[in-house]
Amino acid sequence: MEHPDHAFSELFEQLGLASDAAAIKRFIDNNAPLPDDMELADAPCWNEGQADFLREAKEDDADWAELVDQLDASLRKP
Template sequence: MQLGLESNEAAIEQFMASHTLQENEKLENASFWSPSQSAFIKECLASDSDWAEVVDQLNVQLRQ
């Protein structure tokens, strides 16, 4: 995965269960990202890259 996280199902489920975003918190500003992860998310959204849709999905999932 581009964020440097494991991409197997168990790792994804564990990450999603242990990380959430506050109502008004921007995904790229979440405290659990490293500076490079945050920069990658910002770049994806700003450039509407191929990863932008995945980043949008991540944003939604971290708010559930």
């Protein structure tokens, strides 16, 4: 299956968040690091719809899955 390319900022748009570089950095700085034993979608920074989107992107190996992994990694760094 071929996955369309999406920019990291587009994932933030899809989640209904500000998507400029400064806003993305601020979001990550404000919400990282997540505990190692917490799933990304279970983080308290998401509303129900955002959490569902993140879960579905991973479960369905959707075209967003790679960026969701990138977001997860970004939120794991101290």
